[in-house]
Amino acid sequence: MIMPLRDRRLLETPLHTRLAAACETQQWYAWKGFAAVQCFTTVLQEYFAIRNSAGLFDLFPMTKYRIQGRDSRAYLNRLVTRDLSALKPGRVSYCVWCNDAGQVLDDGTVFCLGEEDWRLCSQERHLDWLLWSAQGFDVRIHEETTELAGLAIQGPTSCRILRNAGAAGLEQLPPFQHAAFTCAGVSMLISRTGFTGDLGYEIWFDPARALAVWDGLLEAGNNHGLRPIGSQALDIARIEAGFIQAGVDFMPAEQVVRPDRARSPFELGLGRFVDFRKPGFNGRRALQAEQQRGSRHRLLLLDVEGSHPARDAFIYNRARQVVGTVTSATWSPSAKANIAIASVRTPWGRDNDGLWAEVYYRRELQWEKVRACCRVVKGPFFDPPRKKATPALDF
Amino acid sequence: MTERWDAIVIGAGHNGLTCAAYLGRAGRKVLVLERSSTVGGMAGMRRFAEGCSVPGCAHLLYHLNPRVVADLELQSHGLRLAASHLPTVALDENGGHLTLTERSVDGPGISPQQRAVYAAFMDRLRRFAAVLAAAGETRPPRLVSDQWRDYLTLAALGWKVWQLGRDDMRELMRIGAINIFDVLQEEFDNPLLKGALCLDAVLGTHMGPRSPNTVLNFLHRLAGQTGAGVAVADGGMQGVISALERAAVARGVEIRVNTAASRIVTDADGVTGVELASGELLACRMVLSSADPKTTFQRLLGPQVLDTGFNRRIHNLRMRGTAAKLHLALRGAPAFRGLDAAALGGRLLIAPSPDYIELAFDAAKYGAGSEHPAMEITIPTVHTRALAPAGMHVLSAVVQYAPAGLRGGWSADAKAGFMERILTQLARYAPGIREQIVSAELLTPADLEAEYGVTGGHWHHGELALDQFMMLRPVPGAAQYAAPIPGLYLCGAGAHPGGGVSGTPGRNAAQAALAGGLRR
Numbered sequence: 001m002i003m004p005l006r007d008r009r010l011l012e013t014p015l016h017t018r019l020a021a022a023c024e025t026q027q028w029y030a031w032k033g034f035a036a037v038q039c040f041t042t043v044l045q046e047y048f049a050i051r052n053s054a055g056l057f058d059l060f061p062m063t064k065y066r067i068q069g070r071d072s073r074a075y076l077n078r079l080v081t082r083d084l085s086a087l088k089p090g091r092v093s094y095c096v097w098c099n100d101a102g103q104v105l106d107d108g109t110v111f112c113l114g115e116e117d118w119r120l121c122s123q124e125r126h127l128d129w130l131l132w133s134a135q136g137f138d139v140r141i142h143e144e145t146t147e148l149a150g151l152a153i154q155g156p157t158s159c160r161i162l163r164n165a166g167a168a169g170l171e172q173l174p175p176f177q178h179a180a181f182t183c184a185g186v187s188m189l190i191s192r193t194g195f196t197g198d199l200g201y202e203i204w205f206d207p208a209r210a211l212a213v214w215d216g217l218l219e220a221g222n223n224h225g226l227r228p229i230g231s232q233a234l235d236i237a238r239i240e241a242g243f244i245q246a247g248v249d250f251m252p253a254e255q256v257v258r259p260d261r262a263r264s265p266f267e268l269g270l271g272r273f274v275d276f277r278k279p280g281f282n283g284r285r286a287l288q289a290e291q292q293r294g295s296r297h298r299l300l301l302l303d304v305e306g307s308h309p310a311r312d313a314f315i316y317n318r319a320r321q322v323v324g325t326v327t328s329a330t331w332s333p334s335a336k337a338n339i340a341i342a343s344v345r346t347p348w349g350r351d352n353d354g355l356w357a358e359v360y361y362r363r364e365l366q367w368e369k370v371r372a373c374c375r376v377v378k379g380p381f382f383d384p385p386r387k388k389a390t391p392a393l394d395f
Numbered sequence: 396m397t398e399r400w401d402a403i404v405i406g407a408g409h410n411g412l413t414c415a416a417y418l419g420r421a422g423r424k425v426l427v428l429e430r431s432s433t434v435g436g437m438a439g440m441r442r443f444a445e446g447c448s449v450p451g452c453a454h455l456l457y458h459l460n461p462r463v464v465a466d467l468e469l470q471s472h473g474l475r476l477a478a479s480h481l482p483t484v485a486l487d488e489n490g491g492h493l494t495l496t497e498r499s500v501d502g503p504g505i506s507p508q509q510r511a512v513y514a515a516f517m518d519r520l521r522r523f524a525a526v527l528a529a530a531g532e533t534r535p536p537r538l539v540s541d542q543w544r545d546y547l548t549l550a551a552l553g554w555k556v557w558q559l560g561r562d563d564m565r566e567l568m569r570i571g572a573i574n575i576f577d578v579l580q581e582e583f584d585n586p587l588l589k590g591a592l593c594l595d596a597v598l599g600t601h602m603g604p605r606s607p608n609t610v611l612n613f614l615h616r617l618a619g620q621t622g623a624g625v626a627v628a629d630g631g632m633q634g635v636i637s638a639l640e641r642a643a644v645a646r647g648v649e650i651r652v653n654t655a656a657s658r659i660v661t662d663a664d665g666v667t668g669v670e671l672a673s674g675e676l677l678a679c680r681m682v683l684s685s686a687d688p689k690t691t692f693q694r695l696l697g698p699q700v701l702d703t704g705f706n707r708r709i710h711n712l713r714m715r716g717t718a719a720k721l722h723l724a725l726r727g728a729p730a731f732r733g734l735d736a737a738a739l740g741g742r743l744l745i746a747p748s749p750d751y752i753e754l755a756f757d758a759a760k761y762g763a764g765s766e767h768p769a770m771e772i773t774i775p776t777v778h779t780r781a782l783a784p785a786g787m788h789v790l791s792a793v794v795q796y797a798p799a800g801l802r803g804g805w806s807a808d809a810k811a812g813f814m815e816r817i818l819t820q821l822a823r824y825a826p827g828i829r830e831q832i833v834s835a836e837l838l839t840p841a842d843l844e845a846e847y848g849v850t851g852g853h854w855h856h857g858e859l860a861l862d863q864f865m866m867l868r869p870v871p872g873a874a875q876y877a878a879p880i881p882g883l884y885l886c887g888a889g890a891h892p893g894g895g896v897s898g899t900p901g902r903n904a905a906q907a908a909l910a911g912g913l914r915r
């Protein structure tokens with residue numbers, strides 16, 4: 001059946017009219033069925049807003065689940081690899097969750113709203129998996145993606161702007177903590193979380209008030225360099241912060257057809273979020289076996305020689321064997337470096353063992369290729385002290 | 396927790412007893428827990444009327460594993476066969492019965508040509524069944540593995556198939572993928588003969604003759620019959636169970652009846668013990684469960700300690716029982732029209748044609764009991780006189796189809812209605828039978844579930860189908876007897892190679908557990 005054109009169009013977020021008005025480039029993309037903006041004006045302008053003032057990003061299409069009930073904590077603790085048994089109401093935890101084989105289904109944030117009230121935010125949809133996981137647990141699981149609006153305000157002036165808009169005392173909120181505030185005249189939940197590796201917040205509120213919040217924040221941020229940002233600027237920021245993305249840096253295991261395409265948390269550099277001290281969680285047995293046997297892949301942050309982003313490049317070892325591929329790459333304006341996230345086969349990449357990337361680029365339509373040395377970097381490319389400082393610094 | 400057992404076996408059905416005896420033989424300290432007051436499970440006996448006993452479910456021996464008999468010295472523990480190579484009588488309403496043995500078929504309307512086709516057909520299917528039987532002897536191989544042993548098992552299996560020769564190999568692949576109706580259609584024209592063979596392919600399953608996997612079930616039934624054919628033990632099924640019980644006890648196994656396991660207790664590293672309904676906690680190094688996979692994983696272990704994907708597979712395991720059990724206490728021997736009294740010791744089938752069975756199955760598909768049920772009837776008192784007072788006989792029949800999930804449930808009315816349809820059908824073949832009935836009992840799958848603790852009252856503890864077979868039985872992740880929880884094993888009919896009174900899952904599980912070593 002062919003649906004009328006009208007019904008096949010991408011859905012619009014509650015902020016669509018505002019996004020459309022601000023989107024000079026008309027560059028849209030589909031984010032989980034919603035029209036989202038790639039770039040409002042220019043990527044660099046938006047990127048520098050994130051790093052030097054603040055950027056405003058519409059999170060409405062992000063997948064959100066509400067998990068409630070007597071066993072909700074036990075349920076989530078079995079679902080994710082991290083130990084949530086002591087997570088207090090008001091806290092947020094970055095988590096990964098795996099299938100039985102210990103392969104990552106997705107990563108996301110878990111909000112403890114109350115002893116029996118939790119929220120899970122993720123890139124992919126997981127309702128089926130979440131419902132199957134509920135066997136034997138007294139929980140109610142409800143998808144609230146379209147019932148809750150979200151905005152990310154990221155960058156050094158973000159705290160100041162939110163305070164200007166009414167969020168009194170926000171500077172006291174430590175990272176990965178959330179609390180209720182009234183801001184732009186709307187009551188909302190504000191969490192000190194984000195995808196840029198900097199001081200920043202995500203705010204959660206009733207979609208019916210979305211326009212008021214958007215307008216109020218832009219007004220409050222008028223003198224603090226706040227501007228709407230699209231996915232492309234955000235992508236540079238998240239690669240600088242060393243954050244991986246489902247569907248880009250790893251395949252969500254439920255979508256994998258070929259057996260070696262999925263990745264374990266260890267293979268994604270997320271081993272510190274696997275806690276074997278808690279007794280039972282999805283993938284535990286497989287992950288323990290992997291720990292003994294050794295992983296097959298390793299995720300690397302690379303500093304690539306030259307200035308051409310190593311997008312989709314193969315990674316070679318000294319013996320000219322292909323040992324992996326780049327999954328994300330960009331020029332980092334802040335680090336002044338050509339950076340990349342790559343997945344390589346073990347044992348390569350343990351330290352700087354002579355990896356290089358074969359980078360293709362075009363110059364006046366003509367393809368060129370360079371062999372670029374890669375240096376393995378241990379921490380993120382961008383990691384300012386203000387990210388963690390509490391009270392938040394005022395800019 | 397004062398005592399600590401090497402192994403606790405849940406369930407004293409024939410597989411639980413077999414498993415325990417093997418573990419005991421290997422010097423392990425073994426305790427068997429049985430929820431009911433007697434041992435035997437679905438191969439046990441049941442007193443259903445004053446002075447009258449019948450086999451509660453299984454009434455014929457098809458596939459008792461000769462290795463189990465030898466290893467556990469069951470003969471020295473009293474196992475004898477009362478009858479072997481029992482013929483099958485395909486009953487005809489008007490007395491034109493057919494008699495089937497392993498290689499012959501006789502009766503009105505059977506041409507010499509059909510006789511020859513039958514012998515050749517059964518020979519070929521027995522060759523196929525032998526491959527299956529060989530596969531049943533060992534732990535199924537893992538599909539993705541880094542152990543030589545899995546490849547060896549696969550190779551051995553491949554070799555068995557290869558030995559069949561090109562034509563047979565092709566034929567096995569071909570008929571394995573179609574259904575018994577189509578296969579029989581190619582070979583035979585006599586509806587009564589085809590009906591009888593069809594019933595063998597669907598007994599105990601939620602399948603009709605035209606359903607996929609019926610050839611597999613037919614072969615499974617044939618797989619064990621190499622030695623004694625269809626047989627009855629001295630003392631009936633009790634003879635088998637008593638011998639197994641003695642064999643186990645002789646090897647130091649302790650058996651506690653009236654003792655239900657309510658929970659398998661684990662810690663982060665695996666099994667630590669079993670909790671009883673009384674709250675008592677028994678510590679052990681490993682648990683071997685002959686309860687069906689759903690009971691074992693969903694109720695005794697609990698989905699909370701298992702991974703989501705595994706739970707999903709267990710949840711989706713198909714085990715809808717459709718076989719009911721009819722028990723009659725009769726004044727005198729039943730008289731089937733045109734049937735010699737001497738033939739009453741055989742298997743008597745009411746399955747006049749493939750379509751009769753298919754129609755009976757249609758009802759079950761839509762959640763109703765068959766209007767005209769099909770039956771496999773035995774008269775156990777012919778071989779074991781002591782089962783009823785002098786002058787009386789007991790009749791034991793498997794009746795299909797009575798779906799476990801009957802629409803509206805198995806109320807007293809629903810049961811009475813189904814009973815009436817059964818008796819009406821029986822009386823067409825044995826006209827005086829109603830007047831002979833002293834006492835009658837019908838066990839629907841719901842009753843079997845309550846009585847034997849088997850989900851859906853299913854014959855095989857889980858449908859026997861290609862997707863729930865060998866390395867997929869009961870589900871991937873538990874198909875080599877070892878469950879995902881260290882120290883827990885499946886040892887009942889739900890494990891490879893499936894149901895029927897064979898002892899094979901019990902034996903294989905014990906071997907897997909012994910090879911896996913005792914934990915901690």
Ligand SMILES: Cc1cc2nc3c(=O)[nH]c(=O)nc-3n(C[C@H](O)[C@H](O)[C@H](O)COP(=O)(O)OP(=O)(O)OC[C@H]3O[C@@H](n4cnc5c(N)ncnc54)[C@H](O)[C@@H]3O)c2cc1C
Nearest residue numbers: 406408409410430436437453454455656848888894895896
């Ligand atoms: C109607 C019918 C007719 C059949 N006819 C035949 C036949 O003629 N020939 C044949 O070969 N096969 C026949 N079968 C199949 C055969 O009976 C079974 O496949 C076989 O008996 C299964 O043996 P088992 O030991 O694996 O399991 P079971 O015999 O089911 O034993 C499991 C035992 O575990 C016990 N148990 C369960 N839960 C607990 C708990 N929590 N704690 C303690 N104990 C527990 C049960 O009480 C039971 O005793 C028939 C089946 C049915 C339903």
